[in-house]
Amino acid sequence: xxxxxxxxxxxxxxxxxxxxxxxxxxxxxxxxxxxxxxxxxxxxxxxxxxxxxxxxxxxxxxxxxxxxxxxxxxxxxxxxxxxxxxxxxxxxxxxxxxxxxxxxxxxxxxxxxxxxxxxxxxxxxxxxxxxxxxxxxxxxxxxxxxxxxxxxxxxxxxxxxxxxxxxxxxxxxxxxxxxxxxxxxxxxxxxxxxxxxxxxxxxxxxxxxxxxxxxxxxxxxxxxxxxxxxxxxxxxxxxxxxxxxxxxxxxxxxxxxxxxxxxxxxxxxxxxxxxxxxxxxxxxxxx
Amino acid sequence: xxxxxxxxxxxxxxxxxxxxxxxxxxxxxxxxxxxxxxxxxxxxxxxxxxxxxxxxxxxxxxxxxxxxxxxxxxxxxxxxxxxxxxxxxxxxxxxxxxxxxxxxxxxxxxxxxxxxxxxxxxxxxxxxxxxxxxxxxxxxxxxxxxxxxxxxxxxxxxxxxxxxxxxxxxxxxxxxxxxxxxxxxxxxxxxxxxxxxxxxxxxxxxxxxxxxxxxxxxxxxxxxxxxxxxxxxxxxxxxxxxxxxxxxxxxxxxxxxxxxxxxxxxxxxxxxxxxxxxxxxxxxxxxxxxxxxxxxxxxxxxxxxxxxxxxxxxxxxxxxxxxxxxxxxxxxxxxxxxxxxxxxxxxxxxxxxxxxxx
Numbered sequence: 005x006x007x008x009x010x011x012x013x014x015x016x017x018x019x020x021x022x023x024x025x026x027x028x029x030x031x032x033x034x035x036x037x038x039x040x041x042x043x044x045x046x047x048x049x050x051x052x053x054x055x056x057x058x059x060x061x062x063x064x065x066x067x068x069x070x071x072x073x074x075x076x077x078x079x080x081x082x083x084x085x086x087x088x089x090x091x092x093x094x095x096x097x098x099x100x101x102x103x104x105x106x107x108x109x110x111x112x113x114x115x116x117x118x119x120x121x122x123x124x125x126x127x128x129x130x131x132x133x134x135x136x137x138x139x140x141x142x143x144x145x146x147x148x149x150x151x152x153x154x155x156x157x158x159x160x161x162x163x164x165x166x167x168x169x170x171x172x173x174x175x176x177x178x179x180x181x182x183x184x185x186x187x188x189x190x191x192x193x194x195x196x197x198x199x200x201x202x203x204x205x206x207x208x209x210x211x212x213x214x215x216x217x218x219x220x221x222x223x224x225x226x227x228x229x230x231x232x233x234x235x236x237x238x239x240x241x242x243x244x245x246x247x248x249x250x251x252x253x254x255x256x257x258x259x260x261x262x263x264x265x266x267x268x269x270x271x272x273x274x275x276x277x278x279x280x281x282x283x284x285x286x287x288x289x290x291x
Numbered sequence: 292x293x294x295x296x297x298x299x300x301x302x303x304x305x306x307x308x309x310x311x312x313x314x315x316x317x318x319x320x321x322x323x324x325x326x327x328x329x330x331x332x333x334x335x336x337x338x339x340x341x342x343x344x345x346x347x348x349x350x351x352x353x354x355x356x357x358x359x360x361x362x363x364x365x366x367x368x369x370x371x372x373x374x375x376x377x378x379x380x381x382x383x384x385x386x387x388x389x390x391x392x393x394x395x396x397x398x399x400x401x402x403x404x405x406x407x408x409x410x411x412x413x414x415x416x417x418x419x420x421x422x423x424x425x426x427x428x429x430x431x432x433x434x435x436x437x438x439x440x441x442x443x444x445x446x447x448x449x450x451x452x453x454x455x456x457x458x459x460x461x462x463x464x465x466x467x468x469x470x471x472x473x474x475x476x477x478x479x480x481x482x483x484x485x486x487x488x489x490x491x492x493x494x495x496x497x498x499x500x501x502x503x504x505x506x507x508x509x510x511x512x513x514x515x516x517x518x519x520x521x522x523x524x525x526x527x528x529x530x531x532x533x534x535x536x537x538x539x540x541x542x543x544x545x546x547x548x549x550x551x552x553x554x555x556x557x558x559x560x561x562x563x564x565x566x567x568x569x570x571x572x573x574x575x576x577x578x579x580x581x582x583x584x585x586x587x588x589x590x591x592x593x594x595x596x597x598x599x600x601x602x603x604x605x606x607x608x609x610x611x612x613x614x615x616x617x618x619x620x621x622x623x624x625x626x627x628x629x630x631x632x633x634x635x636x637x638x639x640x641x642x643x644x645x646x647x648x649x
Contacts, residue, residue, distance in 0.1 A: 185378040188349050193443060194370040194399035203384045203395075 037264035055265035065266065067241070068249040069273075072225060075159070075245055079224040082164055084217060087171025092205070094176055105176075108169040120233025123162040127234075148235065152242035159231050159243055166230065167220060174216040178209035214285040218278055225274055246270055293360040293451040295323040295346065295484060300355035302341055308353065315341045317508045319355070323486070323501075328478050330499035331488045334531070338508040339488045343454055346486065348372045359451050375444025376454045380461055381436035383428045390415070390424040393442045400447070414442045417477060434466040438473070445481055452484040459494060471497060492532050504528050520574075521633075526640045529572050535600055535611045538578070542571040544636045544643070552606035554585045557631040560645035567639040575600065577633035578612035580619060584626035592618045603627065 038055055040048040059065050094104050114122070129135040129147045138146040145151075148158040182204065190200050206213075228247040231237070237244035237252075244252075250270065254263035300319040311317055316338045323329055331339040344350040346357060348369035356365045364372050375396075384392050393411045402410075415421045418438045423431070428439060437458055444453045455474075459467045475498060478485050487498050495502050496516040504512045504519065504527070512524040523529035529537030542551040544562040549555075549571045556571060587603035587610065599618035603610050603625065612627060619625045635644040 183380060183382075185380055185382050188344075188347075188369070189376070189378060189382040189440070189443075191349065191369045192347065192374065192376050193396040195395070196399070199399065203386060207385045 034264045034267050037260045038268055039261075041261050051261060055261045056269065059262055059266050059269060064249070065269075068244055068246050071242075071244065072246040075227070076221060076224045078160055079163055079167075080217065080220060082160070083168045083171050083220055084213070086164070087168050087216065088175050088209070088213075090168065090172045091175035091179055092201070094172070096180055105173070108172050108176075110169075111166050112169050114166070116229035117233050119162065119166050120230040123158065123165075123230070124234050127158050150239055152239060155235050155239060155243050159234060162230060162234060163224065163227070167223065171216045171220065174212040175209050178212040179205060182208045210285070214282065217285065218281055221281060222274060222278060225277070293484065294325045295452060295486075296358040296361075297321045297342075297346070298356045298358065300342075300345065300352050300357070302338075302345060302350065302352045302354075314353075315508050316345070316352070319510055321503065321510065321513065323484060325360075326482045326484055328475075328485045328498060328500045329487065330495035330502045331486065331505060332490070332492060332495040332502050332531075333505035334490055337505045339490075339505050340456060341508075342505070343376070343456055343486065343488050346452070347374050347376045347454055373447070373449055373451045374454060375447065375450045375452070376456065377437070377440045377444055377458045379457045381433060381440045383431070383436050383439050385427075385429040387428055388425050389420060389428050389431070389439055392428050392439050393424075393446050396443055396447055410446050410448065414446045417445070417480060418442050418473070434462050434470060437462060437470065441474070441477070445477065445483070448481075450483055452486060455485070455487040455489075457489050458487075459489075459491075467494075474498060492534075496532070504531065506531075522635075522642075522646070523572065524642050526570060526572055526637045529574070533574060533576075535575055535613075537572050537574045538610050539637070540571040540573075540605075540608050540610065542569055542636065544569045544638075547644075549634065549636050552585075552608055554605070556585075556629050556634055558634050558636060558644050559632050562636045562638075562643050563645060564638050564643050569643070570637045570640075571634060572637050572642075573629050573634045575611040575613045577630040578610065579628045579630070580612070580614065581626050581628045584628040587625050587627050589619050589621050589623050589625055592621055594618075 039051055039053070041051045042048050090108075094108075095101055111119075124132075126132050127135050127148050129139050129149070135146065135148075138144045146154050148154040186204050186208075187200065190204060195203070226247060227245060228251070231243050231245060232248055232251075235243045237248045247270075250263060250266050253259050253266065297319050300316060301314055302316040303314045305313050308314055319342065331342060333339050341350065345352045348364070348367060348371075352365065356363055358364070359372065369376075384395060387395065390411055393414055394407045397407045397410060411424070412421070415424055418441070420435065420438060420442070423435070428436070431439070441453075441455075441458070444450065459470060462470060471494065474485075474487075485498075487495065489495050496519075499516070501513060501515055502519055503510055504525075506525075506527045512519060512528045514522075514524075519528055519532050523532070523537060526537070526539045530539060540551050542549040542556070544550075547558050547561045549558055549562075549569075551571050562569075585605055587605045589601060589603045590609075591602040593600045593602075599614045599616075601612045601614055601618055603612065605627065610627065635642055637643060
């Protein structure tokens with residue numbers, strides 16, 4: 005029989021302590037709030053699962069959740085294929101490689117709130133460069149502060165601008181790791197460009213693509229700063245995504261119980277969808 | 292299947308090559324007969340992979356022509372040359388099954404389903420992979436993956452040539468031998484022209500009917516394994532093939548004799564040419580020990596299993612000899628006898644003795 009050395013656990017302890025301190029304990033206070041009601045004075049009353057029920061039944065939450073799913077769906081639908089196309093068209097060798105890589109990395113280096121401000125100034129009708137150009141030069145009626153559709157388009161375009169590079173860089177890393185012999189063999193086998201993509205490039209990119217999709221899902225599902233700075237959730241509630249709504253409830257209305265319950269539901273959904281994605285995308289490898 | 296002819300082939304990776312040193316391949320002129328098994332042998336960087344890629348069409352040569360059965364294919368892309376190539380690392384399509392992998396080249400060429408099935412079954416049977424046809428190719432061991440790569444090359448029955456670029460590099464030693472005999476067997480069954488690139492002399496000599504030895508972009512000798520061993524045309528061939536390689540001993544040439552460290556050695560034939568650096572070349576296998584001969588001092592004896600390799604000093608020159616049994620002791624004084632038919636003079640590396648009339 006094999007005896008196993010359990011000493012390794014001791015080495016993990018400091019990390020566990022740290023994670024407990026900065027994640028588990030705060031998380032538990034949220035759990036604590038989610039099942040209680042308070043009227044101030046640090047007095048709490050047991051509420052059970054009441055807040056959860058209230059949140060799940062509320063039209064406001066359902067609407068925000070719907071907007072959130074629509075937003076994330078559109079983001080993945082645009083950024084993943086676009087990222088793959090851009091990565092495929094980038095040069096593999098030569099002078100332009102570092103130039104392209106730096107240009108690609110630039111948007112990601114800009115802080116979230118700066119991105120929001122930039123796009124706000126850029127797209128404001130009358131004074132923003134793009135806003136002015138669309139309205140006064142092209143004659144398109146565009147106002148992201150007044151029209152829900154314009155606001156949505158602006159938020160989506162901003163996220164595509166900010167984060168497509170992540171998909172590009174990950175896919176590019178996958179592409180350059182393919183040995184030349186694969187392309188040469190495909191040439192000799194008479195494979196079409198589509199076959200090369202379908203049977204060589206896509207399978208070799210799969211691992212990084214899984215990571216890219218997961219990261220883009222989590223980031224876009226939890227997005228807060230950029231749309232908050234750009235539209236503040238408006239006009240009306242049209243771009244109020246889950247996180248923006250959550251902050252309104254927690255810090256605007258100071259309804260700690262419902263906010264805590266909503267946080268937990270939010271967290272559970274993110275976790276569940278990430279797990280589903282991961283399982284689906286790595287299913288083939290297990291066989 | 293076709294005869295392959297390389298005519299005045301030169302290749303440089305530089306856009307404007309100036310001197311011969313800028314060429315990865317210098318002046319290659321070879322004809323390979325239809326259905327033969329050939330090996331390109333040489334150290335890393337000698338241009339053998341470049342030559343292979345030129346034949347398969349992955350590279351276009353700077354100068355010269357490639358003819359398949361007198362048809363000029365120099366400008367044709369790889370898929371129109373009807374050749375197959377097996378690479379150093381097994382190339383398989385991960386998401387496909389073994390069967391789909393084998394069918395892929397046929398499918399791309401629009402072959403009908405019945406023919407594809409027949410060919411795939413045939414090839415799978417030849418490679419002993421019939422029971423794997425429906426498994427995913429990504430999970431296979433390296434030697435099976437390499438078999439599938441070979442199979443994809445052989446599945447088209449109209450291939451002009453199958454090329455192997457050091458295909459056994461990633462295979463475990465005990466499987467190398469198995470795959471090598473499989474290859475040999477396949478060659479006998481499919482009768483396609485096969486060109487095998489390697490830096491391993493055992494692989495080259497066991498696989499090929501004829502070996503092309505290359506050095507620094509030049510063909511140094513083309514011959515059967517026996518030719519290369521018995522009568523190397525260049526000191527490089529003598530040294531590269533054989534273990535230990537041929538002795539290359541500085542000497543003076545005088546008619547049918549060489550003067551080496553003050554001793555006269557009878558040669559295979561008369562020396563020709565003039566000037567240049569002259570060396571006496573003789574394989575360790577053809578040096579024997581006797582009561583008289585060239586006096587030498589034994590410095591080291593290594594037991595390599597089948598025989599002993601004796602290192603000895605004649606004057607200031609080190610000589611290696613092979614003793615089947617009864618090797619002399621290190622430190623002892625011995626007399627060496629050079630076999631005349633196997634002693635040759637090389638002038639600037641190239642053979643400079645006339646072949647003895649049979």
